[in-house]
Amino acid sequence: MIEPAWAATAPALVVAVTALVLFLVDSIDPESNRPALLSGVALVGSLAAMGVALVYLLTGVGESPVSLYGGQLVVDQMTLFFHVIFTSVTTVVVLGSHDYLDSHPYQAEYYILMLLAVTGMAMMAASGSLAVAFVALELASLPSYALVAFMKQNRGSVEAGLKYFLIGALSSAVFVFGISLVYAATGTLLLDGIADQLVEGTALPGVLGVGMLMLIGGFAYKTASAPFHFWAPEAYEGAPAPVSAFISSASKAAGFALAFRVLITAFPVASAGVQNALDWTVVAAVLAVVTMTLGNFAAATQENVKRMLAYSSIGHAGYVLIALASLTGTGDQSLVLGAGMIHLLVYGFMNTGAFLFVALAEYWDVGRTFEEYSGLGTQAPFVSVAMTVFMFSLAGLPIGAGFLSKYYLFAGAVNGGLWWLALVGAVNSALSLFYYSRVVKALWIDEPDEPHTIESYPAALYGAIVVAAVVTVGLLPGLFLFDGVAFDAAAVLFS
Amino acid sequence: MAVPVQYYLVFSTLVFCIGLFGVLTRRNALFFLMSVELMLNAANINLVAFSFYHGNLTGQVFSLFTMALAAAEVAIGIGIILVLYRNFADVDVTSATTLRW
Numbered sequence A: 001m002i003e004p005a006w007a008a009t010a011p012a013l014v015v016a017v018t019a020l021v022l023f024l025v026d027s028i029d030p031e032s033n034r035p036a037l038l039s040g041v042a043l044v045g046s047l048a049a050m051g052v053a054l055v056y057l058l059t060g061v062g063e064s065p066v067s068l069y070g071g072q073l074v075v076d077q078m079t080l081f082f083h084v085i086f087t088s089v090t091t092v093v094v095l096g097s098h099d100y101l102d103s104h105p106y107q108a109e110y111y112i113l114m115l116l117a118v119t120g121m122a123m124m125a126a127s128g129s130l131a132v133a134f135v136a137l138e139l140a141s142l143p144s145y146a147l148v149a150f151m152k153q154n155r156g157s158v159e160a161g162l163k164y165f166l167i168g169a170l171s172s173a174v175f176v177f178g179i180s181l182v183y184a185a186t187g188t189l190l191l192d193g194i195a196d197q198l199v200e201g202t203a204l205p206g207v208l209g210v211g212m213l214m215l216i217g218g219f220a221y222k223t224a225s226a227p228f229h230f231w232a233p234e235a236y237e238g239a240p241a242p243v244s245a246f247i248s249s250a251s252k253a254a255g256f257a258l259a260f261r262v263l264i265t266a267f268p269v270a271s272a273g274v275q276n277a278l279d280w281t282v283v284a285a286v287l288a289v290v291t292m293t294l295g296n297f298a299a300a301t302q303e304n305v306k307r308m309l310a311y312s313s314i315g316h317a318g319y320v321l322i323a324l325a326s327l328t329g330t331g332d333q334s335l336v337l338g339a340g341m342i343h344l345l346v347y348g349f350m351n352t353g354a355f356l357f358v359a360l361a362e363y364w365d366v367g368r369t370f371e372e373y374s375g376l377g378t379q380a381p382f383v384s385v386a387m388t389v390f391m392f393s394l395a396g397l398p399i400g401a402g403f404l405s406k407y408y409l410f411a412g413a414v415n416g417g418l419w420w421l422a423l424v425g426a427v428n429s430a431l432s433l434f435y436y437s438r439v440v441k442a443l444w445i446d447e448p449d450e451p452h453t454i455e456s457y458p459a460a461l462y463g464a465i466v467v468a469a470v471v472t473v474g475l476l477p478g479l480f481l482f483d484g485v486a487f488d489a490a491a492v493l494f495s
Numbered sequence B: 001m002a003v004p005v006q007y008y009l010v011f012s013t014l015v016f017c018i019g020l021f022g023v024l025t026r027r028n029a030l031f032f033l034m035s036v037e038l039m040l041n042a043a044n045i046n047l048v049a050f051s052f053y054h055g056n057l058t059g060q061v062f063s064l065f066t067m068a069l070a071a072a073e074v075a076i077g078i079g080i081i082l083v084l085y086r087n088f089a090d091v092d093v094t095s096a097t098t099l100r101w
Helices: A005-028 A035-059 A077-101 A107-125 A130-148 A155-186 A191-199 A205-223 A231-238 A241-266 A272-277 A280-300 A305-325 A333-364 A381-395 A402-415 A419-444 A459-494 B005-025 B029-054 B058-088
Strands: A066-068 A073-075
Touching (some): A005 A035, A005 A066, A005 A073, A005 A077, A005 A107, A035 A107, A073 A077, A077 A241, A077 A333, A077 A459, A107 A130, A107 A241, A130 A155, A130 A205, A130 A241, A130 B058, A155 A191, A155 A205, A155 A231, A155 B029, A155 B058, A191 A241, A191 A272, A205 A241, A205 A280, A205 A305, A231 A241, A231 A305, A241 A305, A241 A333, A280 A305, A305 A333, A305 A402, A305 A419, A333 A381, A333 A402, A333 A459, A381 A402, A381 A419, A381 A459, A402 A419, A402 A459, B005 B029
Antiparallel strands (some): A066 A073
């Protein structure tokens, strides 16, 4: 426990206050561009938030869930675990953005939007009612639309922003209509209250079922899973690469944080109301198969590295959906949910690192396709080693922690009786090795048509990539020591 | 309640479907925004009607939040449509095709 109780939301508060400080700094002298000052403030803020979240998580502040404002906000170990994911991704992305933005105007707005989006994500992970969930989802989404369209002279960026916005607006309308249907069936928006109502069943099982399906649609959009994944390749390819890193790692984790909490807390599979309306584990299983197969097959056909990473991001959403599908009530629930959370943590680092490598390539103007990446291994061996680590870790080879988190996920699925789902995941994982290793082959083996001319080695972007690589590798032994934190955090949700 | 609550459910579903139809068929980005507004307001109808039906204020209060967020979403949307117009000299959502669908 922590006194006063609102201090439990400190990670979100620190991020929000940092955004306001940036507003202040920018309003004092809006004309001058001070990249170092702005990114410095943003970096300090996100580092501080990460520190607070880590300390809270490791000291067990959320072991008995802190309930705020009549249950509207809930801070438990799972919330704090996700806060660590969001803030660490933000820290790495902010560090990488410093060089990427270079002398671009409106840098203060960039960091403000990013920090406000993180605030929304932190609220999503802490939402105790569907009302907070929707407001937080919008707070996370609206700045993201603007961030994707940030390069407003760049047609690709604008187009990506438009498509992201169109599908985002559509799916948030679907999401809020789903909320209204759940409210119609149960008469409350509090997650605990909904679960209490459903113990006895509901008079409107059909309405509840459609409402739940629409809520899942909202989660699918935020996590870039089928059937609302169309925006992802466009948005990730067109957006500035650090923003792609941010959205594909942090935003996806936020969507899953919300999905885990809402589905597990409000719609326990065992209760009569859910049994009559919709068994969401079946929906999750179908979506998992479709999402990972579609993501991996589409990724295998890409020529553009950024677009390949976008489809691989869809594939990874499919892997995490395995965790949701396996919550059938048999086997160790907290094991498989904890596996999903660990995968999101590891994915946060390896995927952010991979997108930041793309950012570095854009910074150097080497182009976007696999062929254009050839020969970078001899020119920039240091980051190329890092990129190799990210690729093999994403594929699930035991060079980074991606191996371990996937292993936990598949083991959890088998444990929950869904061995066929684990098999589909393993086959997909094997397929993914093909397109990930294409990047590695291009970097180290292929001869470039004409050698790249690399003039400068941006220190901050290098630093961000190295941090991501070190954490990706370090988590491999690290997870043996700390995986208990995730499993305990997941267990709090079922108690 | 003078009007049975099922009627509100049918009405809101109709409004939602009209909005969805508009989203799927309209090519003009501004019509798209209006259609999304219809879908959001369909949810508001449900929230207010069932707030009365269940006898608590949760739904009514939440519908206020929904309206505020709809306004915020339109503000961002108009901004993006503006830069779309500046770059492509059109507000047709299908004209922006530099990236492959």
